[in-house]
Amino acid sequence: MKPSVLILGARSDVGNAVAHKFAALGHPIQLAARQSETLDAEKTNLQLRYGVPVTLHEFDALLTETHAQFLAMLPELPEVAVSVVGLMGSQERSERDQLLASCIMRSNYEGPANILALLANRFEERGSGTLVGLSSVAGARGRATNYVYGSAKAGFTAFLSGLRSRLAKRGVHVVTVLPGYVATKMSEGMNLPARLTAQPSEVAESIVVAVERKKNVIYVRPVWRMIMLIIRLIPERLFKRVRM
Amino acid sequence: MKLSGWGRSPLVNAQVYVPRDLEALQKLLASKPSVIARGCGRAYGDSAINSSATIDMRRLNRMLAFDPKTGQLIAEAGVVLCDIIAAFLPRGWFPMVTPGTKFVTLGGMIAADVHGKNHRKHGSFRGCVDWIDVMGPDGSIQRCSSKSHVELFEHTLGGMGLTGIILRAAVRLRAVETGWIRQTTIPAPNLKSAMTALERAQDSTYSVAWIDCLATGENLGRSLVFLGDHANASDLPTYRSLHPFATPAKRKLSVPFNFPCFALNRFSLRAFNALYYRIGVWNRGQQLVDWDSYFYPLDAVADWHRIYGRKGFAQFQCAIPIKRSEEGLSALLQTVAKAGAGSFLAVLKRFGPQESRFSFPMEGYSLALDFPITTKTSHLLANLDRITIEHGGRFYLAKDSRMSAETLRASDGRVASFVRMRAKSGWKSSFQSAQAERLVL
Numbered sequence: 001m002k003p004s005v006l007i008l009g010a011r012s013d014v015g016n017a018v019a020h021k022f023a024a025l026g027h028p029i030q031l032a033a034r035q036s037e038t039l040d041a042e043k044t045n046l047q048l049r050y051g052v053p054v055t056l057h058e059f060d061a062l063l064t065e066t067h068a069q070f071l072a073m074l075p076e077l078p079e080v081a082v083s084v085v086g087l088m089g090s091q092e093r094s095e096r097d098q099l100l101a102s103c104i105m106r107s108n109y110e111g112p113a114n115i116l117a118l119l120a121n122r123f124e125e126r127g128s129g130t131l132v133g134l135s136s137v138a139g140a141r142g143r144a145t146n147y148v149y150g151s152a153k154a155g156f157t158a159f160l161s162g163l164r165s166r167l168a169k170r171g172v173h174v175v176t177v178l179p180g181y182v183a184t185k186m187s188e189g190m191n192l193p194a195r196l197t198a199q200p201s202e203v204a205e206s207i208v209v210a211v212e213r214k215k216n217v218i219y220v221r222p223v224w225r226m227i228m229l230i231i232r233l234i235p236e237r238l239f240k241r242v243r244m
Numbered sequence: 245m246k247l248s249g250w251g252r253s254p255l256v257n258a259q260v261y262v263p264r265d266l267e268a269l270q271k272l273l274a275s276k277p278s279v280i281a282r283g284c285g286r287a288y289g290d291s292a293i294n295s296s297a298t299i300d301m302r303r304l305n306r307m308l309a310f311d312p313k314t315g316q317l318i319a320e321a322g323v324v325l326c327d328i329i330a331a332f333l334p335r336g337w338f339p340m341v342t343p344g345t346k347f348v349t350l351g352g353m354i355a356a357d358v359h360g361k362n363h364r365k366h367g368s369f370r371g372c373v374d375w376i377d378v379m380g381p382d383g384s385i386q387r388c389s390s391k392s393h394v395e396l397f398e399h400t401l402g403g404m405g406l407t408g409i410i411l412r413a414a415v416r417l418r419a420v421e422t423g424w425i426r427q428t429t430i431p432a433p434n435l436k437s438a439m440t441a442l443e444r445a446q447d448s449t450y451s452v453a454w455i456d457c458l459a460t461g462e463n464l465g466r467s468l469v470f471l472g473d474h475a476n477a478s479d480l481p482t483y484r485s486l487h488p489f490a491t492p493a494k495r496k497l498s499v500p501f502n503f504p505c506f507a508l509n510r511f512s513l514r515a516f517n518a519l520y521y522r523i524g525v526w527n528r529g530q531q532l533v534d535w536d537s538y539f540y541p542l543d544a545v546a547d548w549h550r551i552y553g554r555k556g557f558a559q560f561q562c563a564i565p566i567k568r569s570e571e572g573l574s575a576l577l578q579t580v581a582k583a584g585a586g587s588f589l590a591v592l593k594r595f596g597p598q599e600s601r602f603s604f605p606m607e608g609y610s611l612a613l614d615f616p617i618t619t620k621t622s623h624l625l626a627n628l629d630r631i632t633i634e635h636g637g638r639f640y641l642a643k644d645s646r647m648s649a650e651t652l653r654a655s656d657g658r659v660a661s662f663v664r665m666r667a668k669s670g671w672k673s674s675f676q677s678a679q680a681e682r683l684v685l
Contacts, residue, residue, distance in 0.1 A: 045306035049331045185264070 003079030004028040008059060008115060010039060013184035014134060015084040017204035022080070023050040025208070030078055032059035032070070061085040061111030062103070067118055080211055081119050082132040083112040087149075088186050094148045101148050108136075108152035113159045120163055120172065127171040130211050133160045134203075137178045137219070140228045143244055164216060175210045176217045179203050180224040196221065247298060250549055251288035251645050252556030253617050256678050258293050262300045269304075269409060270383035272297060278676035281409045283349030284324060287356065288559045289645025290678035291404050299409070301351055307331065308412065315417040316374060321351030321410045328417075329535075334489045337417035338474070338535070340372035344591075346540050351410040356642035357402035357603040359610075360539075361450035361472065364596035368605050370401040372416045378408040381674035385411065399665055402603030404641050406666060406675045406685060422488035424475040425450070425538040431525045435465025435574055439609070442469060442594045449473045450538075454524075456517040457590040457613060458510065460581045464574065467592065468524035475532060491534035498546035502554045510584035520589065551588075552616040558645050560628055561612035563595055564637035569609040572635030576611060576628055583624045587614035602662050604640045612643065622646070629655075641679065649684040659685070 005022040009015045010031035023029050023046045031039050036056040043054045059070050071077075087107035094101035116131050123129030138146055139153030157176055164174035181187060181197040198220045210218045219225045234242070247258040260282075263269045272279060281299045282292035292298065305322035315337050317328065326346035328339065343358040352358075354376060359368040375389035378400055386408075388397035400407045428448075432438035438453045445451040450472035459466040477488050484490075542548050549557065564572040573592070580590075590613045597607040613628075615621040629651050632639065638655040639647060653659050663685055666672040672685075679685075 041306050041308065044308060048307040048310050049327060051331075051335075 002027045004030055004076060006030040006032060006074070006078035006081040006119075008032050008061070008081065008083040008112070009085035010036075010042075012084050012086075012186075013200040014179070014182060014203050015082070016042065017200035018082050018084065018207055019046060020049075021201070021204040021208045023052045023054070026050070026052060027080075028053040028055075030055050030057055030074060032057040034058070034060050059115075061115065062106055064111060064114045067115050070115075071118055071122065077122055077126065077129075079128065080130045080132065081116070082134070082207060083116055084134045085112045085115075086134065086136075086153075086186075088146075089149060091146045091148055104148050105152045108149060109155040109159070113156055116160075116163065120167060120174075123172040124167060124170045129171075130173045130175065130214075131160075131163070132175040132177060132207055132211065134177045134179065135160065137180050137224055137228050139178075141231055141239070145244065161217075173211075173214050175207070175215060177203070177207060177210070177220070178217065178224065178228075179220045180227075182220070196223065196227075247285075247293050248556065249285060249287045249289045249291065249293070249645060251558055252549055252552075252554075253558065253645055254290055254678070255556075256290060256293045256295055258295045258298045260298045260300055262303055264303050266379075266385075266411070269299070269379060269411075272299060273379070273381065273383050273409075273674065278674055279409070280675060280677040280680075281321070281351060281355070281405045283322065283352035284347050286345055286348050286352065287642045289643070290682070291356075291642060291644075292352070293678045294676055295678065301349060301409075304411070305349075315419060316414055317417055318412065318414045319350055320412050321349060321354070323350045324348070325350070325353065332417055333420075333423055333535070336419055336421070336489070338420045338423075340416060340418045341366060341369045342539055344540065345543050346536075347543065350413055350415070351405075354401060354410050354413060355403060355405040356640075357600070357605075358642070359593075359595070359605050361452045361470075361593060363598075363605055364446070364451065364594050365449055367596060367598055368402075368600075368603055370600065370603065372418075373401065374414040374416060376400060376410055376414075377412040379411055380408050381670045395665070396669075398601045399662065402600060403662075404602075404679070405677065406680055407669070407671050408675060418474075420474045421477045422475045422480055422485075423491050423535045424480060424484070424488070425472045425533045425535060426475045426479055427531050427533045427538060428471040429524055429528050429531070430469040430471070431521070431528055432465075432467045432469050434463060435467075435577060436570070438465055438467040438469055438592065439570060439573075442592070442609075445469070445471050445594075451594060453592040454520070455577070455590040455592050455611075456521050457577060457580045457587060458514045458517050458584065459521075460578075464581065465577050466521055468521060472533070472538060479532070491536060494536070494544060496546065497544060499548055499550040502550045504553065513588065514584075516588060552614065555617045557614050557616045558621070558625060559612060559614050559643040560625055561610060561640040561643040562628070562632040562637045563604060563606050563610045563640070564608050564632065564635050565606060566608040568635040568637075572631065572637060573609055573611060575631045575635070579624065579627050579631060580613065583620070585615060585618075585621050585624055601665075602658055604638070604642075606638070608637075610640075612640075641683075644679065647683065649682065652683050 005027045007015045010033045036058045046054045089104040135157045136153040138150035139157045160176045181192045206220045248255045276297035279297040280294035301322040304320045307319045309318040341360045357368045430441045448471040453467040453469045455467040593610045595605045598605045633654045
C-alpha cells in the first residue's frame with residue numbers, strides 16, 4: 001500500500017482535485033475540513049473510483065488550539081500533507097471590517113502555518129515526508145486591491161521557505177505552490193483571463209509532480225513566473241500610483 | 245460565451261452555469277426563463293445549448309454506490325464514461341452499451357439514449373438503466389423507472405434533456421473477464437455482401453461496418469465488417485492473461501490546428517478510403533484488440549473535429565427500417581458517391597428491434613456520415629434527408645445540427661405526442677435547447 005496523503009481544506013475545489021490525483025495513483029486519502037461529515041459522498045466517490053481507503057477528519061484551521069488534538073486523532077501520520085486552506089474575502093470590506101481582515105489574515109497565514117508547523121515536527125522526528133502549502137502570487141507584492149489577502153500569503157510564503165531551509169537536511173521536503181488565477185468557487189464571477197487561469201485539476205497535477213520530483217517553489221502556469229518578475233521589478237515610486 | 249457542439253456548428257452565444265449542488269441547480273431553474281443541461285458537449289449540434297442558461301453538469305460527478313454482485317452503479321449525471329471504465333474495468337466490469345466516444349457523461353448517454361455496436365443484441369442504453377432521478381420544472385426530484393413515474397422515464401430516455409434535468413442514475417455494468425475484444429474483419433466488396441455479413445453475424449456481440457462512401461459502380465458500399473466479442477481469459481496469450489485488464493499504453497495523437505478547407509477534397513478522401521479498405525483486406529480474419537482501440541478509435545486523436553476545418557462539419561445519421569434498408573442505403577450511398585463529398589468513413593450498423601417514445605433506434609440499418617459544412621454539402625444533406633424519409637427512416641437528434649422542423653415531422657410520427665407531452669407536463673417552458681427551438685419541440 002502506498003503512503004497516505006492528508007488534504008487540509010478538502011472541500012475546496014483545489015483540495016478536491018488534489019485528493020482525486022493522489023487517489024488515482026493509489027494513495028490512501030485523509031480528508032480534513034470543517035463539517036467533515038458532509039464530505040461523506042465525496043469519500044464514497046473517491047473509494048469507488050480509485051479503490052483506496054478514505055477517512056474524514058474534523059479540522060478548523062482557525063481553531064489553532066485544536067490542531068495538536070486533530071493530529072493525534074489521525075489513523076496514521078501521513079507521508080504527504082497538502083494545505084489548501086485559504087480565504088480571499090473582500091479587500092474593500094476588510095478595510096473597514098477589522099474582524100473580516102483578521103479572519104483573512106488568520107485563514108491564509110496563522111491557521112495553515114500552525115498546522116504545517118506541527119506536522120513538520122512530527123515529520124522531522126520520523127525523518128521523512130512532504131509538506132505542501134498553497135500560497136499565492138498575491139504574496140509577491142502588496143497591491144492596493146488585495147493587500148490584506150496578499151500580505152497573509154506573503155507571510156505564509158516566507159514561512160514555507162524558512163521551514164524548507166530548516167528541514168532540508170532532515171529528510172523532510174517543503175513545496176510552495178503559487179497557482180496564479182484558478183477557476184474555483186473563490187474566483188467564480190470574477191472575469192479572469194483564460195490564458196492565465198488554471199483549472200483545479202491542473203493545480204493538482206503540478207502538486208503531484210512537485211511532490212514526486214521534490215520541487216521547491218512552483219508556478220502552475222509558467223507565464224506567472226514572468227509576470228511576477230515584472231511586477232516585482234516595478235519601482236515603488238511608480239507602483240504606488242498604479243491601481244492593480 | 246460562444247458555445248457549439250462537437251461538430252462546431254452552429255456557434256451560439258450562451259450563458260453557461262456550473263452548479264456544484266442541487267440547491268444551485270434549483271435556483272437556476274427558478275430564475276431563468278428556460279435551461280438545458282449539458283455534459284461534455286459531444287452531441288454534434290445544438291442539442292445541449294440554451295442561450296439564456298446552459299447548465300454544465302460536470303461538477304455533479306460523484307459515484308455514489310456500487311454493488312459488486314449485480315454490477316449496478318449509482319452515480320451522478322456528470323460522471324464521464326471514461327472514468328466509469330477506469331474505475332470498474334480493472335474489477336471486471338464494462339459498460340453494457342457504449343457510444344463511439346468515452347468522453348460523454350452518464351446524463352448525456354441517457355438523454356440521447358445512445359446505442360453501440362451491440363444494439364441488435366442488447367438494445368440501446370435504456371436496457372441497462374434501472375432508474376433515474378430527474379429534476380422537474382419546479383425543482384422537485386422524481387425517481388423514475390419502467391415501474392414508477394413511467395411516463396417521465398419513457399420520455400427522458402431519448403428525450404434530449406427536454407423532460408427535466410437528469411441528476412443521478414442506477415445503471416448496470418456487464419461482467420467481463422478481460423479488457424480485450426476478439427475481432428473478426430470481413431472485407432465486403434459491395435453493399436449487398438456487407439449487409440449479408442451483418443445479417444449472418446447474429447451471434448456476435450458487436451458488429452459494425454466501415455463503408456468507403458466514395459466507391460462507385462460495382463464497388464458501391466465496399467466495406468470492412470468488424471465483428472467482436474469480449475475475449476475470455478483463455479483467449480489471451482499467456483503473457484497477457486496474467487493481467488487481463490491491462491492494455492498497452494498508446495501514443496496520444498492530436499490535431500493541433502484547423503485544416504484548411506482544400507485539404508479535404510474528393511481525391512484525398514478517395515485515396516484515404518481506398519487505402520483503409522486495402523489495409524482491412526490484408527488484416528482480414530481474427531485479431532485481439534484492446535477495448536480502447538476497439539470501441540473508441542477516434543478518441544485516440546484529440547480534437548479530430550479540426551480536420552473538417554474552421555467552419556465545422558455536420559453529421560448525418562439515419563435509421564432505415566429493415567424492409568426498405570437495402571434500397572434506401574444504396575440510394576443514399578449513390579447520392580453521396582456521386583457528389584464526391586464524402587466523409588472519411590461512413591459507419592453502417594444493424595439495429596435490433598426497439599420502439600420507444602422518442603429514442604432513435606428501430607429495427608433496421610443505421611448509416612452515419614460526416615460532411616464539412618459548405619453550400620454544396622447542405623444541398624447534398626437535404627437530398628439525403630429526402631431519401632431517408634422516402635424509405636420510412638428517421639434521424640438521430642444527438643447528431644443533428646441542421647434539420648428543419650418539417651423534416652423531423654415527416655420522418656418521425658412520434659414527434660406530435662412528444663410535443664403534446666412536453667406542453668402538458670410543463671417541460672416545454674422550462675427545458676429548451678437551441679435544437680428544440682429549431683425543431684419546434
